[in-house]
Amino acid sequence: MNPVTSAVSALPKVVARDVNVFYGDKHALKEVSVDIPDNGVMAFIGPSGCGKSTFLRCINRMNDTIPICRVTGKIEIDKRDIYHSNLDVVQLRARVGMVFQKPNPFPKSIFENVAYGPRIHGLCKSKAELNDIVHYSLEKAGLLGEVKDRLEDPGTGMSGGQxxxxxIARxxxxxxxxxxxxxxxxxxxPIATAKIEELIDELKSNYCIIIVTHSMQQAARVSQRTAFFHLGTLVEEGPTSEIFTNPKDKRTQDYITGRFG
Structure with missing residues (x-):
């Protein structure tokens, strides 16, 4: 099955082919095929329950944690099948970071929140190296200036946006x-949202970012490509400007113009 996508300019980072997800007898995601480019932002949009978060969670195999969930088809990152039996899922989840709907800092200090991952993955050989990673990550997340004098304070004591x-730094x-x-x-x-959107814009040159959003305005602001899901199906995908101004499918048109959703 060919992906519902026009050719992407660069080699895709993530390639999905004929991905299906079943929760018991429920067929939640149907034959999804898409190429997701590197160094940019792709937005998944669509009404609640349409499959966009389900597909997102296939990309770091978070659906593995649900006993009744079954995934078929193929997803590759850099041409490597992430569902292959010899793939280390822990390593996969280090390569594929996840930021959830509700901020979920660990009940630890700001420093330890960021240091936790590099420490358990053995990414630093010394305390100085760990210190550098923490400061770099906080700086990339646009947070270092706000917290550099209180790195030992609990992460749970910060504002929601922080x-x-x-x-994201974690x-x-x-x-x-x-x-x-x-x-x-x-x-x-709205102020915290604007800061996160600015951050996404800064990070996109270094990462492949995939965002699920209910806000079409947000998708239009932050993404270069958009995929529209409806009833477990990927209806269409393409440059964000085209999806919003000249969609090919009537269902996309109806959703964007507020006829349903």
Whole structure:
């Protein structure tokens, strides 16, 4: 089955072919095929329950944690099948960072929140190296200036927007290649949301970023490509400007113009 996509300019980072997801007898995701380019942002949009978060969670095999869930088809990152039996899922989840809808810092200090991943993955040989990784990650997440004098304070004591940027710093700290964001701004106020969007814009040159969002305005602001899901099917995918101004499928048109959703 050919992907519902026009050719992407660069080699794709993530390639999905005929991906199906079943929760018991429920067929939640149907024959999804798409190429996701590197160094940019792809947005998944669509009404609630359409399969966009389900597909996102296939990319770091988070659906493995659900006993009744079964995934078929193929997903490759850099041409390597991430569902192959000899693939180390722990290593995969280091390469594919995840930022959730609700900020979820560990009940540890700001420093330890960011240091945790590099430490357990053995990414640093000394305390000085770990210190550098923590500072670099906080800086990349646009947070270092706000917290550099209180790195020993608990991460849970920060504002919601700061907590979400801390979670992004935590994801960056293990040197991922792909960052998945599942509605990362839905629990945040407009000012915090603007900061996260600025951060996504800065990070896109170094990472493949995939964001699930209910906000079409957000998708239009932050992404270069958009995929529209409906009833478990990927209806169409293409450059964000085209999806929003000249969609090929009537279902996309109806969703974007507010006829359903």
């Amino acid at each position: 907590q979400q940027r801390l979670c 994801a960056i700290a293990v040197n991922p290649e792909v960052i998945l964001m599942d509605e990362p701004c839905s629990a945040l106020d």
